[in-house]
Amino acid sequence: MTFVLVLMLWLAAFMGHARLCSTRYGLPALHPTGRHLARMMRLGLPLAALGLAMSAQGPVMGLLSWFAALSFAGLLAASLLALRSRMTNRP
Amino acid sequence: MRETLRTRLGWLHGWLGYMAGLVLTCIFATGSVAAFNMEITRWMQPEVQLATLVPPSARALDAAARVVAAEQARGVSAFIALPSARSSTLDVLHYNGHEFIGARLDPATGAVIPARVTAGGGLFYNFHHTLFLGPQMGTVIVNIAGIALLVAIISGVVIHIHALLPDIILLRLTAARLRAWLDAHLLAGVLFLPFMAMMAYTGVLVKADMIVPAPPRPARSVLVPAPPPALMPDMTALPLASMLARARASLPGQEPGFILFAPQRVSIFAGDASSAFLTRGHADFSLPGGSPLPVDTTATPMARTMQFMHGVHYARFAPPSLRWLYFLSGLCGTAVMASGLVLFVMKRRRHAGHRGAHRLADGLNVAVIAGLPAAMLAFLEGNRLVPASLAGREDWESAIFFAAWGLCTLHALFQALRGQAQWAWRAQLGLVGLLGTGLPVLDLLCCPGALRAQPGLHMAVDGMGAGAAIVALYARHRLGQRGA
Numbered sequence: 236m237t238f239v240l241v242l243m244l245w246l247a248a249f250m251g252h253a254r255l256c257s258t259r260y261g262l263p264a265l266h267p268t269g270r271h272l273a274r275m276m277r278l279g280l281p282l283a284a285l286g287l288a289m290s291a292q293g294p295v296m297g298l299l300s301w302f303a304a305l306s307f308a309g310l311l312a313a314s315l316l317a318l319r320s321r322m323t324n325r326p
Numbered sequence: 327m328r329e330t331l332r333t334r335l336g337w338l339h340g341w342l343g344y345m346a347g348l349v350l351t352c353i354f355a356t357g358s359v360a361a362f363n364m365e366i367t368r369w370m371q372p373e374v375q376l377a378t379l380v381p382p383s384a385r386a387l388d389a390a391a392r393v394v395a396a397e398q399a400r401g402v403s404a405f406i407a408l409p410s411a412r413s414s415t416l417d418v419l420h421y422n423g424h425e426f427i428g429a430r431l432d433p434a435t436g437a438v439i440p441a442r443v444t445a446g447g448g449l450f451y452n453f454h455h456t457l458f459l460g461p462q463m464g465t466v467i468v469n470i471a472g473i474a475l476l477v478a479i480i481s482g483v484v485i486h487i488h489a490l491l492p493d494i495i496l497l498r499l500t501a502a503r504l505r506a507w508l509d510a511h512l513l514a515g516v517l518f519l520p521f522m523a524m525m526a527y528t529g530v531l532v533k534a535d536m537i538v539p540a541p542p543r544p545a546r547s548v549l550v551p552a553p554p555p556a557l558m559p560d561m562t563a564l565p566l567a568s569m570l571a572r573a574r575a576s577l578p579g580q581e582p583g584f585i586l587f588a589p590q591r592v593s594i595f596a597g598d599a600s601s602a603f604l605t606r607g608h609a610d611f612s613l614p615g616g617s618p619l620p621v622d623t624t625a626t627p628m629a630r631t632m633q634f635m636h637g638v639h640y641a642r643f644a645p646p647s648l649r650w651l652y653f654l655s656g657l658c659g660t661a662v663m664a665s666g667l668v669l670f671v672m673k674r675r676r677h678a679g680h681r682g683a684h685r686l687a688d689g690l691n692v693a694v695i696a697g698l699p700a701a702m703l704a705f706l707e708g709n710r711l712v713p714a715s716l717a718g719r720e721d722w723e724s725a726i727f728f729a730a731w732g733l734c735t736l737h738a739l740f741q742a743l744r745g746q747a748q749w750a751w752r753a754q755l756g757l758v759g760l761l762g763t764g765l766p767v768l769d770l771l772c773c774p775g776a777l778r779a780q781p782g783l784h785m786a787v788d789g790m791g792a793g794a795a796i797v798a799l800y801a802r803h804r805l806g807q808r809g810a
Contacts (some may be wrong), residue, residue: 238647249495256492295602295638296648302520303651306658309517313495324500 237291238300244284245308251276261320332485339481344670346474351663351694357454358656361649363447364412369787370709371441372776376414382433384567386416389436393418393429395561406585409433424452442714445723465536472530479523511665514658521655528639565616573609598642603633664695689742696754697734703761704730710772755802762795
């Protein structure tokens with residue numbers, strides 16, 4: 236369960252990153268307030284995930300889980316964005 | 327200047343990555359599967375149907391000691407592996423040069439379970455760290471490949487440094503084929519960089535003593551004859567149950583895992599699952615009396631660091647959830663290397679596609695990326711098809727693995743050198759699909775009792791076979807759509 240939460244936090248952080256690089260990922264541009272929020276998400280959520288993983292699973296397991304969540308959440312975010320891009324490009 | 331550095335590193339990343347990548351793909355693939363080596367061994371011994379963990383009884387320990395004594399009478403050095411969360415039997419094992427094999431006993435009664443002898447998950451483990459080339463040469467080659475992986479990682483990071491963070495989740499599947507492959511390679515490469523770097527670094531360190539020459543030992547004087555080998559005392563009279571109870575008390579927080587026998591002592595070692603530090607803490611008892619011997623358990627900071635490196639690399643402390651993460655991360659690392667191999671060949675196809683060396687590289691890619699999974703699946707199916715009572719059947723299983731892989735390699739090279747690599751890809755991906763879908767069927771037909779006794783284990787292994795089949799058949803379908 237902890238891993239799923241950590242994964243979700245990382246996924247949200249990656250989505251915030253994609254919104255910040257909106258041109259690169261083919262997403263609509265954000266308002267300044269939205270950019271501020273996305274920047275906070277990108278910085279704060281991985282830290283929150285690290286705190287959660289280490290407090291729930293201990294330092295070694297927590298760190299390993301945190302890195303694994305980074306990897307799999309990144310794959311998930313990239314897949315979701317690629318899927319979205321394919322859907323929007325479909326004639 | 328900067329572009330020159332990037333160009334040079336690009337050349338290094340490409341060529342070193344390709345040469346080492348052929349070996350590293352095999353090392354990573356088998357290493358990922360070896361995260362479940364004990365579970366695969368359990369799957370390959372369907373006669374063992376003990377689902378719950380029972381502590382070993384005194385009667386069972388005495389029976390195990392009798393088996394050890396019988397093995398020693400045959401000149402085989404055996405040890406006792408105690409039941410654990412990953413293996414519920416009491417085992418008397420010895421090393422046959424490639425794997426640990428031996429008798430499995432019921433930990434409650436001490437009765438020998440008539441389980442088939444199998445190479446088990448040990449084959450993948452052994453291949454992962456020695457390539458089946460023996461502990462000396464194989465380990466050195468694997469270590470050199472590990473160092474090459476570290477160099478490839480560092481050069482890859484430097485080449486991609488500008489876009490490393492902005493493009494971290496960029497995947498353009500609708501772009502040109504080469505671009506899409508490159509995106510996939512970069513995506514998985516960057517995201518799984520921590521895992522790959524950690525495994526490469528710890529993997530090189532844990533076997534560093536094989537490549538770093540040890541200081542020369544003082545030469546034995548030719549005038550002093552070597553002492554004769556000491557005779558082992560009678561093992562059948564040892565009070566193993568009371569020794570185990572005392573060892574448990576002297577290893578706080580650690581569960582005993584192995585019992586090793588030497589002429590003057592019995593050593594009870596902590597199991598590897600006890601902590602992330604693979605300490606191998608132990609309690610020693612004198613022979614034949616069985617009285618406790620003093621043990622120095624202090625570890626220097628360097629030794630403690632190495633214990634941690636071992637622990638993190640082998641992940642024997644990890645619960646099943648973390649073990650799955652190791653397995654899946656390993657598969658993604660394998661995909662990074664496999665996509666790198668494909669990219670290397672794709673990039674050079676236009677200019678060098680007609681050359682024999684290019685075709686050879688294409689063929690080797692097929693043999694590694696499609697041939698190896700086919701051989702792994704053939705090995706698992708061979709376990710069900712080779713008669714359970716056949717003498718030396720573990721060698722037959724290993725032979726099936728290598729014969730299947732060898733045939734796949736010959737087929738891939740033959741087709742690729744004729745300029746028909748696409749046919750080799752399609753045929754071997756189809757073979758993986760066939761073997762993968764056949765695995766659950768064969769398991770159900772041959773061992774329905776084991777499937778009922780341990781459904782989770784069998785569903786996981788059979789499911790992995792089916793998963794490999796789905797991926798291979800999808801890749802084959804895509805190849806058919808777009809050409810090689």
